[in-house]
Amino acid sequence: xxxxxVVVGLGYVGLPTAALIADKRYEVLGVxxxxxxxxxLQAGRCPLGEAEIIPVVERALSSGRLRAAIKPDNGDxxxxxxxxxxxxxxxxxxxxxxxxxxxxxxHVRPGNMVILESTSPIGTTESIIAGAARDVGLDPTIDLDxxxxxxxxFPGNTINEILKNDRVVGGLTPRAALRAKGFYESFCAxxxxxxxxAEAEFSKLMENTYRDVNIALANSFAHIAERSGIxxxxxxxxxxxxxxxxxxxxxxxxxxxxxxxxxWFLVERYxxxxxxxxxxxxxxxxxxxxxxxxxxxxxxxxxxxxxxxxAAYRGNIDDARDTPTEKLIDALADAGLTWATHDPHVTRxxxxxxxxxxxxxxxxxxxxxxxxxxxxxxxxxxxxLAPASFSGxxxxxxxxxxxxxxxxxxxxxxVTVISVGAPTVSAGDYVQRIPA
Numbered sequence: 001x002x003x004x005x006v007v008v009g010l011g012y013v014g015l016p017t018a019a020l021i022a023d024k025r026y027e028v029l030g031v032x033x034x035x036x037x038x039x040x041l042q043a044g045r046c047p048l049g050e051a052e053i054i055p056v057v058e059r060a061l062s063s064g065r066l067r068a069a070i071k072p073d074n075g076d077x078x079x080x081x082x083x084x085x086x087x088x089x090x091x092x093x094x095x096x097x098x099x100x101x102x103x104x105x106x107h108v109r110p111g112n113m114v115i116l117e118s119t120s121p122i123g124t125t126e127s128i129i130a131g132a133a134r135d136v137g138l139d140p141t142i143d144l145d146x147x148x149x150x151x152x153x154f155p156g157n158t159i160n161e162i163l164k165n166d167r168v169v170g171g172l173t174p175r176a177a178l179r180a181k182g183f184y185e186s187f188c189a190x191x192x193x194x195x196x197x198a199e200a201e202f203s204k205l206m207e208n209t210y211r212d213v214n215i216a217l218a219n220s221f222a223h224i225a226e227r228s229g230i231x232x233x234x235x236x237x238x239x240x241x242x243x244x245x246x247x248x249x250x251x252x253x254x255x256x257x258x259x260x261x262x263x264w265f266l267v268e269r270y271x272x273x274x275x276x277x278x279x280x281x282x283x284x285x286x287x288x289x290x291x292x293x294x295x296x297x298x299x300x301x302x303x304x305x306x307x308x309x310x311a312a313y314r315g316n317i318d319d320a321r322d323t324p325t326e327k328l329i330d331a332l333a334d335a336g337l338t339w340a341t342h343d344p345h346v347t348r349x350x351x352x353x354x355x356x357x358x359x360x361x362x363x364x365x366x367x368x369x370x371x372x373x374x375x376x377x378x379x380x381x382x383x384x385l386a387p388a389s390f391s392g393x394x395x396x397x398x399x400x401x402x403x404x405x406x407x408x409x410x411x412x413x414x415v416t417v418i419s420v421g422a423p424t425v426s427a428g429d430y431v432q433r434i435p436a
Contacts, residue, residue, distance in 0.1 A: 002027050006075035006107070008100045010037060010068065012257075012319060013117065013151045014081030015046075016053050016158050022060035024187040029075065030068045031103075041068035049318035049345065052159045071103065077183065078104045079115045080129075081151070083257060088352075090264045092121050094128060101132045110138065113145040113179055119204050119258060120148070121265040125197035130172060145176035148197040149184065150204035155256065155317045166190040170200025208262040209277055214248045215259075216280035219287060222250035222421030226294075232421030233403060250421045252376050252401030253287035253324030255313025260284065260322050287420075288328035291374060291399050292335060294418045298397055298426070300372050302336030307370035307395065309385075310377020310402075311343040311357060320349040324401075325376045329355055342366035344381050367393050374399040387413040 003026055007018040010032040022028040032038055040047040046057035060066035072078070082096040097118050108114060114133070116125055125148040130140035140146050148170040153161040167184050169192045171177030177194035184192040195203070218236070225232035236247045254260050263281050267274045292300075300306070313323040320326075325341065330353050332339050341349070341357045342365075349357040360366050363381075367373055373395045375382055385405040387394055397416040398405055407417045407425070414427040 004075040005077045007079045009081035019057040019060040022066040028066045038068045074107045077113045081117045084118045105132045105136045110143040115147045117151050122201045145179045146172045147180040148200045167192040168200045170195050170197040208258045212259045213280040216283040218248040218250040225421045229423045254284045255323040257321045289331050292331045304371040306339045307367040307373045308341040309375045311346040311349050315378035318345040320346045340366040370395045372397045378402045
């Protein structure tokens with residue numbers, strides 16, 4: 001008998017997961033409250049822009065093993081993959097998880113397995129998933145197998161990451177964990193490691209907090225370098241020659257729906273134990289404001305236009321969730337500046353404050369009339385940017401948050417260059433260093 005899997009939440013994780021499960025000949029129902037997204041899927045089209053996801057999803061749809069709907073139905077295995085954002089006061093917003101679980105529980109029957117993949121605070125599986133089971137008259141440890149199995153994907157390489165990465169499978173019972181291990185290993189090449197649900201929840205938060213703290217350390221090193229007249233990238237390169245050192249790369253901040261969000265789940269519950277984590281969050285969130293302050297110190301004033309290169313939070317993807325560019329736009333607005341945002345991949349961007357990102361796919365439109373250009377995303381298109389890239393529409397300054405531009409070429413063309421982790425160099429200073 002073919003098992004039926006119901007995946008609730010068809011975003012950047014849920015949809016490719018559903019398609020890969022269907023590829024292993026499970027019957028899969030994908031559920032999402034976004035009617036436009038469901039309509040696209042029902043028409044056989046993939047609504048996500050990541051190149052490697054599209055053929056996998058469309059193949060699963062055409063096979064008939066993946067269907068899409070706006071409401072759950074009966075199944076054998078239920079997987080919850082909805083977002084868990086933070087509120088403006090940095091508290092975990094579990095409302096989408098709660099609604100998704102309550103909707104699924106109307107169709108859950110004894111013998112089913114229920115898996116939460118959404119990143120969540122420690123204790124969520126017990127409080128929300130098990131609690132919802134009790135509410136419909138089911139014993140969460142006897143009637144069901146309830147697990148927490150966090151995703152570990154890297155946008156831009158999603159399919160490969162789902163298939164090959166090892167997984168942590170946390171059960172409310174050992175039986176549940178072993179069942180989840182068997183399920184994930186049935187469609188993934190990576191190994192699944194059974195632990196308790198709380199241990200799995202903590203592991204996910206630990207993984208992303210580790211990355212956030214290390215990026216904050218790199219950004220702190222960059223601040224020191226800027227004050228000291230040193231190029232931090234050169235120092236990191238030689239420091240990383242040490243066999244037990246791996247300093248991360250500084251930049252304009254961190255983005256996406258994991259790294260800038262997940263550490264707050266720990267800070268919220270354990271404020272005394274997370275002071276280092278809290279400070280790291282603040283360091284990374286303030287990076288866009290630091291870049292703008294550096295531009296202001298070099299003569300950028302209210303009323304001028306800024307061209308922002310990159311809305312996505314990392315290169316060559318279309319995901320602009322919680323991007324550092326959002327924080328930059330808010331800072332520009334507060335400083336009385338105007339802006340245009342260029343991105344070759346992003347077509348939609350939501351800013352929590354309601355401000356318009358002024359997105360354009362035309363680089364020249366973005367830079368026309370701009371006093372400064374901020375490079376915020378490491379898209380391939382932006383690597384080795386030179387004055388010729390702007391068709392003669394040169395700004396007074398380049399703020400290079402990703403260390404991508406041809407610094408010498410811009411300085412020679414009379415453009416001041418502000419780079420993360422390096423002293424600001426004006427065109428005048430550069431000319432003075434050229435031998436007569």
